Amino acid sequence: MSKRDYYEVLGVSKDAGEREIKKAYKRLAMKYHPDRTQGDKGKEEQFKEIKEAYEVLNDDQKRAAYDQYGHAAFEQGGMGGGGFGGGADFGDAFGDIFGDIFGGGRRGGQSRQRRGSDLRYNLEMTLEDAVKGKSVEIKVPTYVSCEPCNGSGAKKGTSAKTCATCHGHGQVQMRQGLFAVQQTCPSCSGKGKVITDPCPSCRGQGRVEKTKTLNAKIPAGVDTGDRIRLSGEGEAGEHGAPAGDLYVQVHVKDHPIFVRDENNLFCEVPISFTTAALGGEIEVPTLEGKVKLKVPKETQTGKMFRLRGKGVKSVRSHVVGDLMCKAVIETPVNLSGDQADLLRQLEEKMGKNQTKHRPKETGFFDSVKQFFDDLKS
Structure with a gap:
């Protein structure tokens, strides 16, 4: 029986990005996971197919091989005997779905950009303001995206180049006897690209230090210990990576009467x-x-x-x-x-x-x- 196209399995186009592929996988995995289908063998096989498609399309190296050779790239002896082995690992799907939340990463392939750090701002409020709610202006020292290079880290008019050592994969394979071990590329530190002409403003980091002024809306009824999350207002990530979040930690001052x-x-x-x-x-x-x-x-x-x-x-x-x-x-x-x-x-x-x-x-x-x-x- 011939295998279905992996893009068709996940319901995404061939030019779909990493985020779109992950979103499609989450939705389908939640629907067809064996824990939810109560022993339905047909849906269990469908779940394995979904998992296999995701393992390939979510890995840059495997996806490139699949786009060039199709399913033959993963069959025994495929690509002239140098294929990727006998298929995907059908382990705990939920571990892959939520791995990025708890610090996990993809297996193999190019390393993902490192998200910027979350920040905390301690806000003191009077009881009256906490009860009624208030918009407050806060100033936060942080890292922001470098404007001259638009966060890329490369000098204006230039761009990062594909790493010649790992060819953009972020990892290199080291052979030790019968075993092959994958390691983070020493030339690009797992980014897949190198900056040969760094931006003078940020020195190639893609971000600079700055005190940012924000307007935070504090809802009525907050109390000491409550946190307000401002999405994307934390530190900017390096080389254009997504910014972290800013958490406003509320502390209500003692009141002379109440x-x-x-x-x-x-x-x-x-x-x-x-x-x-x-x-x-x-x-x-x-x-x-x-x-x-x-x-x-x-x-x-x-x-x-x-x-x-x-x-x-x-x-x-x-x-x-x-x-x-x-x-x-x-x-x-x-x-x-x-x-x-x-x-x-x-x-x-x-x-x-x-x-x-x-x-x-x-x-x-x-x-x-x-x-x-x-x-x-």
């Missing part, structure tokens, strides 16, 4: 001695301005008041948290003689009914008495 816990805000609200005893209405702060809060009579320190919807809107959903106000009863200070006399009169008028007016105090001392009685027994 403490944030996820989407909720907490604050302490001082309440006067008389308002706590008799009840009343006070003003409390929110991030949107002041609001009225009704204080019931006989309010004690520690009582929590919940103001719904006055917290923070989640950055990942439309849920809005609450504002939790903790009552802190203030004892009067700096009393005049007349004011102190009034408090003493109040104490006398309470008389013997202290349990009725101060239940927590009575309960506390009862517990203390019981504690010492237990120690004696």
Whole structure:
């Protein structure tokens, strides 16, 4: 049975680039992988065909041989006995699909350009800005693509030439007895090309140091520890390689009034001695301005008041948290003689009914008495 054309198997044209081939392979591999087809032998064979096509077309050296000789290039004795062996390795497809994410590389063929490094920028924000969101201008020292040579590294008007040692493959084959070992080409360091006339601005690197000014949009609701990814705004790669990413790391500064816990805000609200005893209405702060809060009579320190919807809107959903106000009863200070006399009169008028007016105090001392009685027994 004759084999199908590899380009037809992946559904790509003969002039398809590396990225298009990899994208087609990912899509087909996800669809036909044996783990997903539940033992369907027909689809398993189709998956092997897809894998074999990808192994050839994703390798520059094998692809060139296939374009010239077709399937005969990989048959035993093909190309005058110097073929590439008996077919592709049908190992773990997902390892090849995601190998570039975890640092893996292609087997054989020309080395890929090395992507630029990712960068991190630490951004301090006020709580108000973090809750509402804000566009901020940031300055990042980094490497950017060299303008005179457009990132190629070669002097303007010239270009890199195919390496004469490896003929553009990025690797050379060393024979040791019966074995052939592939190594990175020492002349071009695996790039496949060499620059004979380097750009004077970047000295052949294709990038230069520069402080870049960016406008970063920080979404509403971010919190300390959140990261905003700016794709392609990291360091430029060498010789025109893709740039890395920039990660803006958010740190929200402490607030003089509010403490944030996820989407909720907490604050302490001082309440006067008389308002706590008799009840009343006070003003409390929110991030949107002041609001009225009704204080019931006989309010004690520690009582929590919940103001719904006055917290923070989640950055990942439309849920809005609450504002939790903790009552802190203030004892009067700096009393005049007349004011102190009034408090003493109040104490006398309470008389013997202290349990009725101060239940927590009575309960506390009862517990203390019981504690010492237990120690004696």
